[in-house]
Amino acid sequence: MDIREEIGKIKKEKDAVILAHYYVLPEVQEIADYVGDSFYLSKIAADLQCKTVVYCGVSFMGESGCLLSPDKAVLMPDITADCPMAHMVTEQEVMSAREKYEDLAVVCYINSTAEVKSWSDVSVTSANAVKIVRELPNRNILFVPDRNLGRFVAAQVPEKNVILVDGYCPIHEKISADEMRRLKEKHPRALIAVHPECNAEVTAMADYVGSTSGIIAYAAKSSAEEMIIGTEVGVLYELEKQNPGKKFYFPDTAPVCTDMKLITLEKILHVLKTGDNAAGVTADHAAAATRTLTRMLELAK
Ligand code: 13P
Numbered sequence: 001m002d003i004r005e006e007i008g009k010i011k012k013e014k015d016a017v018i019l020a021h022y023y024v025l026p027e028v029q030e031i032a033d034y035v036g037d038s039f040y041l042s043k044i045a046a047d048l049q050c051k052t053v054v055y056c057g058v059s060f061m062g063e064s065g066c067l068l069s070p071d072k073a074v075l076m077p078d079i080t081a082d083c084p085m086a087h088m089v090t091e092q093e094v095m096s097a098r099e100k101y102e103d104l105a106v107v108c109y110i111n112s113t114a115e116v117k118s119w120s121d122v123s124v125t126s127a128n129a130v131k132i133v134r135e136l137p138n139r140n141i142l143f144v145p146d147r148n149l150g151r152f153v154a155a156q157v158p159e160k161n162v163i164l165v166d167g168y169c170p171i172h173e174k175i176s177a178d179e180m181r182r183l184k185e186k187h188p189r190a191l192i193a194v195h196p197e198c199n200a201e202v203t204a205m206a207d208y209v210g211s212t213s214g215i216i217a218y219a220a221k222s223s224a225e226e227m228i229i230g231t232e233v234g235v236l237y238e239l240e241k242q243n244p245g246k247k248f249y250f251p252d253t254a255p256v257c258t259d260m261k262l263i264t265l266e267k268i269l270h271v272l273k274t275g276d277n278a279a280g281v282t283a284d285h286a287a288a289a290t291r292t293l294t295r296m297l298e299l300a301k
């Protein structure tokens, strides 16, 4: 039996649903029940009616799945797939800011560990960060861990004092402005759409800055026939699916998240068969981290 058929058969037997982020391999996106950006997947995880969730993504996504779906088994095809940025803030940095500012709100990007979420007041994704920060009653905001998304939010919400830490996504950060400029010279009619995890020079030259699903929606709505994309190459699968006639260009030093690419059909089949690699969150962090995530879902409505 073909591996896709086998996955489909066991999925039914085990009452399982497969979620996948846009950055995983095309063949994984192809067999997933739901594919989306971090915000979409967190909403889906909270609403699912099934026994098992196979989360094709990195560890903070599995943790969020567990917290938002505590009655289900959340299985990670590769338990070592992790987001380095999720760890780029310390409790000391959060405590120091809380001591300094009386009205502080600690806002954590969903790309953070459950422990970081447990120190925070509300979580955000790149799709809802501006809206949520704007609506918070607090003037002082500690935004962790992504300094690039934090800088982008600060520029959209000038009435707030947004304090940053030094975290960043190594994949988006290294997208080079020079390379993007060379692509624009080669394809002058192309528009530039980038993720807010990119560095300041790259976001400054973009026609559109937004989350993964924001970029996909922008490409579909735009009348431009060519687009230069500044995010992880996995989005190309959906961009081409939705826009058969259009051309998409990525930097030659292609932005590839090696952790997302660890997920394969074989590993999905393995966890479905065995129930291995269940994601979990320690009891010390679970309640506070769940509040942080639930507040995001409420404020994003
Ligand atoms: P979004 O899914 O919010 O676009 O974020 C991209 C990302 O880096 C996920 O790890």
Ligand code: SF4
Pocket (backbone or CB within 6 Å): 023, 058, 082, 083, 084, 085, 086, 111, 169, 170, 171, 172, 197, 232, 257, 259, 260
């Ligand atoms: Fe983390 Fe960057 Fe990979 Fe997203 S693309 S999971 S932010 S390392």
